[in-house]
Amino acid sequence: MQITLPDGSARTLDDGATGRDLAESISAGLARAALAVEVDGEVRDLDRPLPDGATVSILTWDAEGGKQAFWHSSAHLLAEALEALYPGVKLGIGPAIETGFYYDVDLSETDHPVLSSDDFPAIEKKMTELARADSRFERREVSKAEAVGHFEAKGDPYKLELLEGLDDGEITFYQQGGFVDLCRGPHITSTKPIKAVKVMSLAGAYWRGDESRPQLTRIYGVSFPKASMLTEYLERLELAKQRDHRKLGRELELFMFSDKVGPGLPIWLPKGARLRETLVDFLKEEQVARGYEPVVTPHIGRLDLFRTSGHYPYYSDSQFPPMIEGQKGPAIPEGEHPEARSHDPGSGPTTDDEQGYLLKPMNCPHHTQIYAHKPRSYRDLPVRLAEFGTVYRYEQSGELGGLTRVRGFTQDDAHVFCRPDQVKDEFKAAIDLTMTVLKALDFREFTAQVSLRDPANTEKYIGDAADWDAAEEAIRQAAAEMGLETVEEEGEAAFYGPKLDFMVKDALGRSWQLGTVQLDYNLPERFDLEYIDETDDRVRPVMIHRAPFGSLERFIGVMLEHTGGNLPLWLAPVQVQILPITDAQNEVAEATADALRQDGLRAVVDTRSEKVGRKIRDAEVEKVPVMLIVGQKEAEAGTVSVRRHGLGDDSDQGAQTVDALRRSLADEIARGLGRA
Numbered sequence: 001m002q003i004t005l006p007d008g009s010a011r012t013l014d015d016g017a018t019g020r021d022l023a024e025s026i027s028a029g030l031a032r033a034a035l036a037v038e039v040d041g042e043v044r045d046l047d048r049p050l051p052d053g054a055t056v057s058i059l060t061w062d063a064e065g066g067k068q069a070f071w072h073s074s075a076h077l078l079a080e081a082l083e084a085l086y087p088g089v090k091l092g093i094g095p096a097i098e099t100g101f102y103y104d105v106d107l108s109e110t111d112h113p114v115l116s117s118d119d120f121p122a123i124e125k126k127m128t129e130l131a132r133a134d135s136r137f138e139r140r141e142v143s144k145a146e147a148v149g150h151f152e153a154k155g156d157p158y159k160l161e162l163l164e165g166l167d168d169g170e171i172t173f174y175q176q177g178g179f180v181d182l183c184r185g186p187h188i189t190s191t192k193p194i195k196a197v198k199v200m201s202l203a204g205a206y207w208r209g210d211e212s213r214p215q216l217t218r219i220y221g222v223s224f225p226k227a228s229m230l231t232e233y234l235e236r237l238e239l240a241k242q243r244d245h246r247k248l249g250r251e252l253e254l255f256m257f258s259d260k261v262g263p264g265l266p267i268w269l270p271k272g273a274r275l276r277e278t279l280v281d282f283l284k285e286e287q288v289a290r291g292y293e294p295v296v297t298p299h300i301g302r303l304d305l306f307r308t309s310g311h312y313p314y315y316s317d318s319q320f321p322p323m324i325e326g327q328k329g330p331a332i333p334e335g336e337h338p339e340a341r342s343h344d345p346g347s348g349p350t351t352d353d354e355q356g357y358l359l360k361p362m363n364c365p366h367h368t369q370i371y372a373h374k375p376r377s378y379r380d381l382p383v384r385l386a387e388f389g390t391v392y393r394y395e396q397s398g399e400l401g402g403l404t405r406v407r408g409f410t411q412d413d414a415h416v417f418c419r420p421d422q423v424k425d426e427f428k429a430a431i432d433l434t435m436t437v438l439k440a441l442d443f444r445e446f447t448a449q450v451s452l453r454d455p456a457n458t459e460k461y462i463g464d465a466a467d468w469d470a471a472e473e474a475i476r477q478a479a480a481e482m483g484l485e486t487v488e489e490e491g492e493a494a495f496y497g498p499k500l501d502f503m504v505k506d507a508l509g510r511s512w513q514l515g516t517v518q519l520d521y522n523l524p525e526r527f528d529l530e531y532i533d534e535t536d537d538r539v540r541p542v543m544i545h546r547a548p549f550g551s552l553e554r555f556i557g558v559m560l561e562h563t564g565g566n567l568p569l570w571l572a573p574v575q576v577q578i579l580p581i582t583d584a585q586n587e588v589a590e591a592t593a594d595a596l597r598q599d600g601l602r603a604v605v606d607t608r609s610e611k612v613g614r615k616i617r618d619a620e621v622e623k624v625p626v627m628l629i630v631g632q633k634e635a636e637a638g639t640v641s642v643r644r645h646g647l648g649d650d651s652d653q654g655a656q657t658v659d660a661l662r663r664s665l666a667d668e669i670a671r672g673l674g675r676a
Contacts, residue, residue, distance in 0.1 A: 001052035019046040020189070023058045033060040034068035035188045043069060045139055045186045061225055067501065071096035072125075073137055073176075073187040074194055074223040078103050080179035081126035082219075086110040090580030092158045092207060092216050098511075104205050106158070107217055115217055120199040135177035135288070137187035139293055147171050147182065147336075158207065170591070171302035196230035197223045204441040238380040240508050245560040246402040252622060253567055254556075254573070264400040264407030267552055271573035274602065278438040278550060278571055280388055282440065282569045282673065283412055283548065286433060292386040292414055297366035299390060300357045308526055309365040310462050312358060318393045324356040363389035363413040364520075364545060368527040371417050371541075376531040381541060382426055388552070389413050403557030403571050410552045416544040417529070423542050427478040427500075427517060430546040434502055434515035440674055442568070445505040448484040450475055451492035461495050463522035471519040472498045496522040499545075506562040514555055518545035567626045569665065570672040576603040576665075577624040578640070581631035584605075589637045592628065592658055599662055620645055626665070 003011045003022060019037030023030045023046070033204060038057040039045050059066035060290060075094035092104030107113045116495055142150075144167060151159040156376040159182050163171070166538065174183045174193055201219045225229045229544075241247075241476030241538055243456050251253045261267060268276055284294070303322055306312035360366065367385050376383070390410045399405055417645035418426045438446060440530050452472055461468070476496055479486050486500075493499060499518035503511050520543040523529075530538045549555040559567075569575055580589040589605045596603040606615045612629060619627045629641040640661065642653040656664075 003048070003050060003054075004055040006055070007056050013050070015052070016049050017057065018049055019044065019093060022050065022056060026058070028467075030060075030062060033558075034058050035060060035066040035193070038065050043186050045069075045137070048139070049358055059167050063370055068096040069188050069195070070225070070562060071101040071223060072185070072196065072223065073426040075101035075190070076174065076176060076179065076181055076183070076187070076199070077127050077194060077223075078123070078199075078219065078221055079105070079128055079176065079181060079257070081123055081128055081142060081180065084130075085122060085126055086112050087193065090158055090161070093162075094502050099607045100200065100220060101217050102220045102631055103470065104207070104216040104218050106214060108214075114200055115219070117202075123199050124197050127194075127197045127221075130177065131191040131197070133177060134190050134192040136190045136657040138175045139185060139187070140170050140173045140175065141169075142173050144171055147173070148179065151182070158461060178282060181349070194223050195225055196227040197231055198234070198268055207471055236508050238533075238559065239452070240510075243508070243561045243564045244402075245285050245404070245557040248560045248565040250400070250571075254560075260408070261589075264405070266403060266406055266408070272556075274573040275567070275571065276556065278573075279549070279552065279556070280412075282570075283437065285438060287384075287386045287414065290384075290429065290433060291382075292384040294355065295385050297360075297363060297365065297370075297394075299360060299387060301360055301366060302355045303358055304367045306358050308362075309362070309368075309523060310496060310526065311361055313493075314462075315361050315393075318395065319361050320359045320392055320394045322358050324354040324464075328587050331495075345353075359392040360389075361393055363387055363391060364415055364543075365376050365527075367413075368413040368523055368529060369541075371415075372527065374418075374647070376541070378419060378533045379533055381531060382412060382422055383541075384416045388439045403553040406553050409554065411547050412549040412552065413565075414546045416546065417524070417541040417545065419531075421544055423474050423519070423544070426480050426544055427474065427483055427519065430517040431478065431482050431484070431500065433519060434521070434548040436674065437502065437515065438502065441562075441571075443504045443506070443562065446514075447503040447505075448479055448486045448595050449490045449492070449501040449503050450479065450486050451494075451499045451501050452488055453493045453498065454491035454492050457491070463496065463525070467521035467581050468498065472533065475500050475517075475519055485655055494518055494520075494545075496520050497545075502664055504558070505559055506558060507564075508561070512554075512558045513560065514550050516545075516550055519543075520545060531588055565623050568672045572623070572625050573602065574604055574622070574624050575601050576626045576628060577619045577622075578603060578605045578628045579612055579619065580605070581612045581629065582606065583609065584633050585630045585632065589630050590626075592630065592640060595658055596662065596665075600665060601665060602660075616643065628661075 001013055001015055001017065003013055005011060010593065011025060013025065020031060020034065023034040033048055036046055036059045040052050040058055043059065059069065061067060061070065072095065076098065079091055079094055082103070086107055090105070090106035090109065094101065094103035102286050108114065144163065147163055151163070162182060172184060173180050174185060174187055198221060200222055202222070203218040204215045205218040205406070207213050222233065224233065252271060253269050254275060255266045257266060278658050283545050303312060304444040319338060370385055371383055372675065379405070388410050389550060390408060390431050392408050395405055395407055416430070418425050453468055479500060492501070497518055497520035499516050501513050502515040504514045524540045524543050529541055531541055533539050578589040580586050580595050586605070586607050593605050594601040608615065616627060623645055627645070628642040629643060634640055634655065639655040639657055642661065643651050644653055
């Protein structure tokens with residue numbers, strides 16, 4: 001049979017050959033490293049026969065599919081260990097996740113119904129012991145009757161419930177050693193490659209995410225093919241704790257949360273507001289240079305606006321309840337504190353016949369109305385509208401996390417209304433702007449993800465299939481012409497159109513979805529947008545949604561962790577801190593600060609009656625990029641002693657005149673912004 005490799009080359013193999021046979025035909029080293037195979041886009045076990053004519057990739061630890069198969073197999077190993085340690089445990093599901101795996105279990109009928117971190121070493125020891133047994137992961141197709149009989153005899157109600165939705169021909173068991181699980185796979189060949197395991201944490205998880213169902217214990221773990229990899233991973237986790245943006249936000253006095261204001265609603269402190277406004281100003285300058293026009297829209301809109309757009313009810317699960325027109329809040333008796341009144345965020349459903357308002361979950365419906373407020377000619381297009389618009393989503397409290405998951409956030413939102421012949425160039429321009437932003441913030445490593453609709457769940461999306469096909473192909477072409485290497489992910493599109501998401505890798509190796517560019521043929525249709533073409537016909541524009549930051553809150557949270565709070569000079573809330581050695585130099589220090597402020601630099605003077613060593617330490621903790629020390633010698637010479645944050649033994653930069661310093665700082669800022 002013929003097999004095609006990712007580079008387009010072909011291999012001839014014997015009928016019935018497996019992925020392992022293919023790997024061995026390439027090299028013995030690849031065969032040793034292989035964990036799974038990808039066959040026509042589907043990850044499979046290494047020892048399953050390959051179909052004739054397939055395109056096949058060999059997956060090692062360095063491939064995402066290889067890691068997922070490794071961690072999925074480790075989840076089964078965890079379940080086997082739990083059955084050995086806690087007889088009577090009932091098993092739910094155990095998938096691989098982005099980093100590691102988990103298994104949901106019911107321990108209520110065991111002698112150890114509650115786990116704690118004290119139990120982790122015993123679980124890890126048993127998993128390691130079982131891994132060393134080198135048990136093969138054996139796949140077996142079974143009938144539904146056989147599967148039901150197995151789990152009835154075992155007394156596993158959760159597996160029996162999972163079987164209810166399956167039919168003969170789609171049920172498989174995987175077995176390693178004496179452990180059998182209901183599973184589609186894929187898995188690695190045996191337990192032997194699992195050399196290092198770590199149980200990470202515990203959590204509660206309702207069965208199938210339903211709060212009315214039993215709460216199971218979710219056990220998170222991670223595993224690696226080398227002990228050194230686990231050590232490196234744990235070191236990165238410790239570094240991530242030190243870089244946690246919530247911790248940095250408190251220490252650097254950037255933002256806060258208040259229970260009185262509400263969870264998920266960040267409050268920006270003066271330094272954080274300066275940081276935020278610096279980012280906004282940077283992007284505003286870029287947008288003006290690229291032909292965008294600024295607009296401002298209200299925080300709310302009529303329900304009919306969002307019914308037309310599809311956000312209501314498509315986003316109803318994550319929206320604040322509508323405000324019904326004509327309904328007023330109950331009068332509060334005199335003397336009663338307003339907070340004494342309870343409020344149910346989920347109350348207040350509305351019918352289609354009721355008119356009301358909604359806190360906007362998106363800015364795009366408002367922007368369609370700006371486009372539609374006057375007639376447009378083909379000569380007027382493209383129309384580029386930009387807004388730093390605050391939107392609101394009612395995220396569940398358990399899903400909130402600092403700035404990266406909030407209920408109120410500001411998008412650097414823009415919408416381009418263009419002719420079909422302009423789509424590719426406008427999409428490429430939006431890609432270029434996004435890459436400019438990422439480069440300025442030192443995000444050098446990213447993946448461009450083409451997020452497509454889920455062909456198995458087309459009811460999740462609005463619009464014509466032909467328009468979707470055209471939009472998806474336009475994104476592929478634009479990305480290719482911009483030289484981007486892309487990956488495609490089905491089911492990740494917005495409900496109104498496909499998009500190109502920038503999956504950015506930070507300094508700790510973690511991936512985040514930041515910038516996005518989306519193509520939309522649907523909202524122009526739903527809002528009856530049009531322009532007059534060169535033949536005087538009324539035709540639909542195409543809409544491009546574009547947000548290089550995505551959410552300012554999320555972007556800043558990720559950026560703080562990426563940099564550890566050590567922001568580049570152009571972005572730091574306080575760029576220069578001047579440290580007079582004694583009160584006698586305060587006047588000179590203030591004059592120096594005034595000179596720097598004339599250049600637009602954010603300079604402050606530390607006039608506290610503290611020793612200069614203490615002032616330096618405090619400025620280092622606050623991560624101020626530039627410290628200027630002024631003593632009697634410097635005051636008399638008309639210089640400042642320059643110290644740079646984070647340079648260790650090279651922190652002391654020596655004495656400079658203020659004029660020379662001003663020039664060097666201006667050059668550094670220009671380089672940081674890519675404008676040198």
